[in-house]
Amino acid sequence: MTSPAKFRKDKEIVAEYETQVKEIRAQLVEQLKCLDQQCELRVQLLQDLQDFFRKKAEIEVDYSRNLEKLAERFLTKTRSTKDHLLKKEQSILSPVNCWNLLLLQVKRESRDHATLSDLYLNNIIPRFAQISEDSGRLFKKSKEVGVQLQEDMMKVLNELYTVMKTYHMYNTDSINAESKLKEAEKQEEKQMGRSGRQDDRQTPRSPDTLASIKSDEKPVRRSSVKKIEKMKEKRQAKYTENRLKAIKARNEYLLALEATNSCVFKYYIHDLSDIIDCCDLGYHASLHRALRTYLSAEQNVETSKHSGLETLDVAAESLEANGDKQKLMETYNNVFCPPARFDFQSHMGDTMGVMCAQQPVESELLQRCQQLQSRLSTLKIENEEVKKTMEATLSTIQDMVTVEDYDVSECFHHSNSMESVKSTFSESYLSKPSLAKRRANQQETEQFYFTKLKEFLEGRNLITKLEAKHDLIEKTLGESQKTDCCLASGRRNSSVRKQDCGETIPLMVESCIRFISRHGLQHEGIFRVSGSQVEVNDIKNAFERGEDPLAGDQNDHDMDSIAGVLKLYFRGLDHALFPKEVFHDLISCVSMESLQERAVHIKKVLKSLPSKTLIIMRYLFSFLNHLSQYSEDNMMDPYNLAICFGPTLMSVPEGHDQVSCQAHVNELIKTIIIHHDTIFPGLQDLKGPIYTIPGAGDDFCDSPHCEPPLVEEPAPDTVSVIHNSEDVTSALTI
Template sequence: MSTPSRFKKDKEIIAEYESQVKEIRAQLVEQQKCLEQQTEMRVQLLQDLQDFFRKKSEIEMEYSRNLEKLAERFMAKTRSTKDHQQYKKDQNLLSPVNCWYLLLNQVRRESKDHATLSEIYLNNVIMRFMQISEDSTRMFKKSKEISFQLHEDLMKVLNELYTVMKTYHMYHAESISAESKLKEAEKQEEKQIGRSGDPVFHIRLEERHQRRSSVKKIEKMKEKRQAKYSENKLKSIKARNEYLLTLEATNASVFKYYIHDLSDLIDCCDLGYHASLNRALRTYLSAEYNLETSRHEGLDIIENAVDSLEPRSDKQRFMEMYPTAFCPPMKFEFQSHMGDEVCQVTAQQTVQAELMLRYQQLQSRLATLKIENEEVKKTTEATLQTIQDMVTIEDYDVSECFQHSRSTESVKSTVSETYLSKPSIAKRRANQQETEQFYFMKFREYLEGSNLITKLQAKHDLLQRTLGEGHRAEYMTTRPPNLPPKPQKHRKPRPRSQCSAKLFNGDLESFIKDSGQVIPLIVESCIRFINLYGLQHQGIFRVSGSQVEVNDIKNSFERGENPLADDQSNHDINSVAGVLKLYFRGLENPVFPKERFNDLISCIRIDNLYERALHIRKLLLTLPRSVLIVMRYLFAFLNHLSQYSDENMMDPYNLAICFGPTLMPVPDIQDQVSCQAHVNEIIKTIIIHHEAIFPDVKELDGPVYEKCMAGDDYCDSPYSEHGTLEEVDQDASTEPHTSEDV
């Protein structure tokens, strides 16, 4: 390639890189605008709420005064009557007159209630909205500072990538130039050697000496250019390796920012907003419900809206409103330079020792950083929980304000002084702001640490793949202790010599065929243990067990033993559940094949649950018989477990959240956030309608799950009788879904 063409190609590569960086810069600016616009909308909403309740307070107070004038007018009139004089004497009245007095007292009571309502609006509800507005603005400013810091860090990473790319281009160009000069020297040498081969009997002695001198000069020049070429070639290899490492780290950093950091920043902006707005509106609801119970039907609509205040859902909607701003950009691809197609780190002999040293340093550094960052994460989560506790105090009940004396005389309205107490407000807000300041400091520290870990981990993993299996074995001996040990081969019921298929991290169909177990022993044993001791265990499959016990149980199964066969409940139920999830999560091929993922996800578009179940059945019937039997067994168990959701808090939706990523992982090419919700819905449908989806014993011969595996503890479940599929659909459609992450 000629020099002008080479420079033109370099400019095109740099221009393409700068264009991609420019798009990212524009996205960062757009993200900040979106967050700022969201805060402005919230402040305006809170201002409108203040104006609304201020006007409503004036109306209620005016109404209270009119009622008081009305009652006083007729009370003054009745005081001059003979009946009133008689009332003062013996306190006995005719029933019509008594009703009249009670009616007037009721009007005065209503006047007091409306005055109380007006005071609550003016001195309680409006003040809450003012505080929420202040908090929202403050949260946005703090989040904005962190956002700018993340943007700067991201741009530093991109600039670093640009620098190493330019360095690589420079060294590679020098290497090519040195190679060209070396070839030129070799040609001169060959030419000179050809001359030396001519007959020399007619050449003079002086000319012979000149030729010999010229040959020596050419040889020295060739040796010099050979050394220069080797030096430049080595620099080029090192520069390319550094470019590839930085490229991997840059893509990892960009991906983490768009997938994780942006979501966390939105959470920071939302911190306490929904909970505080919930409290303010619940104060309004409490006042209205106590004032007039007959208005409950209309107020229920508002309460439902208040109950629906949920930051996670709002965040999802907010991000969906601006898809172009929050969509992760494409990964940076390796840009080959002048025909260099090597797109991976090269561990040649000249740089292998250096790469190995760097790999070991990264490994040691990562182990330390992960421990430190985990501690920071725990502190951050604990502080966040403290803040959430501060902003979710249930202080919105004003029922005490509507308690009345039996006396017929007017009683001064009372407003709860607990929340309005100035010392209490000052102390609580000072504590809240101090805790917020500490949280943001730790949150910033956690983000910085996790960013560094992401970059180093990307380089570490790339070097690990480059250095090969021999060095990976050394890495496995120094793994952190909380990771599961390397899987071993299963050897029961057949001896190890006769069973070559792996249990953990193996293929389910191959293991069943090789071991002769229709239902793998680990699946049957874990399900039986949970059936006996864990159906009513709260948080089953959601709460993590002991990693040490999980590893012990797992290793026992790998040795061909059955550690759960003694019918003794001396194992932690969460650890047993963790082993079952670990087994399915580690399968080489998920039980729901990847090639069927899009077909299964498309079933979500079928609104009728019965038709959806039938469509899923058609898709699953194409699976191998052995896998279908295991799936039928598992989902029958999960359905049985969900029948105890009142005790274990694990309804079909919560179980789907736990098993969705395990049984049906989302392919890397798919959008993880949107697809995961669809996966959970598919798994939930199969759990609820497993009997309609999977063939019965007549159609598919094989083991089936039994609800009463041993003993009579759980045989009398109130859910043992099943209705029709249509009845289940109706029941399931009325159950609220929780959005708790597992």
Template sequence: MTSPAKFKKDKEIIAEYDTQVKEIRAQLTEQMKCLDQQCELRVQLLQDLQDFFRKKAEIEMDYSRNLEKLAERFLAKTRSTKDQQFKKDQNVLSPVNCWNLLLNQVKRESRDHTTLSDIYLNNIIPRFVQVSEDSGRLFKKSKEVGQQLQDDLMKVLNELYSVMKTYHMYNADSISAQSKLKEAEKQEEKQIGKSVKQEDRQAPRSPDSTSNVRIEEKHVRRSSVKKIEKMKEKRQAKYTENKLKAIKARNEYLLALEATNASVFKYYIHDLSDLIDQCCDLGYHASLNRALRTFLSAELNLEQSKHEGLDAIENAVENLDATSDKQRLMEMYNNVFCPPMKFEFQPHMGDMASQLCAQQPVQSELVQRCQQLQSRLSTLKIENEEVKKTMEATLQTIQDIVTVEDFDVSDCFQYSNSMESVKSTVSETFMSKPSIAKRRANQQETEQFYFTVRGSVAVKGQFQALQHTRAIQIPGSLSGIFRAVFEYLDWDLGMFGDHPYTSRHRYLQVVCLPRIFSS
């Protein structure tokens, strides 16, 4: 046989309910503490952001001032130089243009960093202050709303407790009435059974005496049965009444139980989420987003401004040109670089002859001298060609050294988790001591050889120009027969190309000659 089911007592049920309610109440208290903690962390975060941008504004301002001092220091030196005495529209040399743009870029960065500091102090920090004030104010109101929600939830739990107690009370009364009713029914059955047995046990008597006794006994039994029936009816009515009350109390308890579970579910699933989203965090993330986007806008515009200045410098670097600078230099200082006026023949004591005299007896001497010049020029031509080839090869070597593309330092800015890799990359750059020492030694040695050869070419070129000039003047002064002899001998008096001055003919014609004759 199965053991009868064990039912929990009222005290056990109440104890379990109280324990569950205490756990919920403790959880609600921890929820408020958690929200308080989040509010404190939020306030601390906003305070740290304010302190950070306040300190960053100071650093940006100091950096701006240092840049301004740096630019003014060199701009003052630049203003005092002789080159700045020219007109504003005067073209400057390309290296000077790069230098000016570099100084202007420093001044531009100084202004930009001043602007950035001002944005930090007067725009971004006030935004964080406003967000902090709004968050604190909204959290207080949110806490009030949350406390009201918790109070309502606890009120529902207390109502459930009252309804449950009422249900237990009415159900206990119903059970008690049912027990009393069953007891009355048992008494009734017992009384009826006794009456039947007594009738069966009675012995036969005289007719008169027997009838009298039976009447009395029947009267007593009827009276007893009526009492029992009346008691049963009362208990039946009481049971019916208590049973109805118990059913109503149970229905009320079940309805309250469902409503309580729905309220608990709504609070934990919807109310808490809405409290955080629509009350505690109301406008916080949007305001923080605007403040940080202001920071991003300032930094990106600073970067754009810097890129614009660097683009101008890059354009100037691309336009570094030695030929154009040489032309500008000669135009700027034309009185210095323009050839002087020709030396005119100054007759002495009335001697008006201003041409070579090719008459006898100096005619043969001029022919001999012209032959010597021809021979000497041929030798000089061969020597100069060899030296010129050596000079050109050395010049190409120097140009290869100074034009090597070793300016890319992008590897130095490839950051990784290990700073050792960054340091090793930097140590292998252009300025590493072994590399730069070897490169400098090779460059200086090549330069020394180049200028030695260049000096030799210049000396020989000057001597060649003198001999060449003399060589082309002598045949012009000779008579026709001697010129025929020169042509017959095929003396190439123009084998060294144009006169040294003819390569600058355009410059002289455009720039120098008008100035010479105007003076």
């Protein structure tokens, strides 16, 4: 029989098992609750994201509308101004360019933020809604799988409990059978022991006596032993049977135990992880895509903004007074260009148009010339001192207005301090005492500068006036021995004086090209960099007087100014070198992909122009082609030259889009520069001067690559035709 202690132990084992199973069941319930909670948090997070981006979209669209209103307010103001044409011409000036770029930047930001709002509403928010829907559906399916797995595991635990109870039962039967077997063995041993003791207590007897005694006791002893042996055999068989059942039950229990532990381990280590993966299926990837969409939108807005700010930064760096002054004078050439020289108006048929230096006037002129020379020497010294003081004061003013106090990066350093940006910044530049003091110093310096400027300009005006008188007297005295000292005044149009109509290539064009060919083929930025307007005007005035200020081998002129004179000549023509009548025919060739086809088309169109115009074109474009061959040094390839000469040589007719047409014009001029030899007739077909790349024998060029151009004179019969042609006069007009 099983002892009470063993019985109690068995009950404790079963109770412990049931407690463990109960804890597992509670864990399974909590697992489902935890997954439910995660799903709710996920749905709430996605809902918050949708609400956030919906509100952000409203903010972005409001911001976009406000920016649009801000930009349109000033753009409309500009468009509605009466002097809109004036403002349009002024747009080439760098400050106006900065203002236009600033407005364009605001317009760009407005469009970008409107795009952001649209992306939030129609792209990002639907993504989050789709993620929320997918997450709920996947969680529901994953939960169903999890519940099924939990039920399967509980079945395994119940099976283990059944196998364990069977094992306990069979093992109890085996123990009971073993106890009975041992009891039978003890009875047998006891019976055998009793028989032995009886034999030992008996005295020795004869063999016959012993035999008779044994013969009398044998039946009784043999019957008892057999009974005990039979009981033992029966109990042995029962024990063996129960023992076998107990062993098999234990084996089944151990197998079930191992299988149950493996299933439980697999559920907690693998199945739970897989269920969570199923709940998360696509969630993080979809959320990543949605957030990446947001980041891409924001980054593109930042890139667009940065691009616009870079353009504005370049424009700000290009704010330059001299460049704007040059652009202003070029834009309003008729306003700022010197007027026609005043001609001598003879009175009552007086034919003397020059000063007379004959006696007795000659001695008086000589004395006056000496007085002027002395006066000029004193004035130049005094004016030079005033100029130095003025330039020093100007340098001081420039230092005041160019101080680099625009870096406010410190105001955007994030910290835990609650100090406002305004208070930090106002302590530096915007502090009223400091600002007022600087403003007072600047205004005082400006007043002194303008005082000296006025003094300098007055002195220079007096020097200019006295120099003109001195030079004319000196020239008159030097030519007093000549009999043909009277010069006829040439006719002038509204802006400039005509040159000698006998020259097919105007003197100004031929001389400037000759000078650049000698000294400027390698000059960086030739025709792109603005020269000195003062020197440009001086050179142009000299040409108008019939002089050639670029003659000889002297190289003391500014190369950019010489280039400016050449461009100014073609810009000042009453009619552009390329007539408006052929504008459309020429522009139509730009659509041709082949440059050779373009050249053939251009040649057909230009064939209708006067020969004098074609000669000038041939001469100019041959020179530009030669100049472009040094683009590695001067940075002026055919396209760059076309940008410089396109607006000058071919004006866009009214009513056309200036921007797009100008691009076509530049492309056309580039084609002509490259294929000038194909487009323009040769000397055999068109008699007249041609630009020829000089030979290697000339030695008057400063550059080893630069050689002077040669002008071949036309045949005598051609010259007579040219001299008698009135078309040449218009071609020579500045």
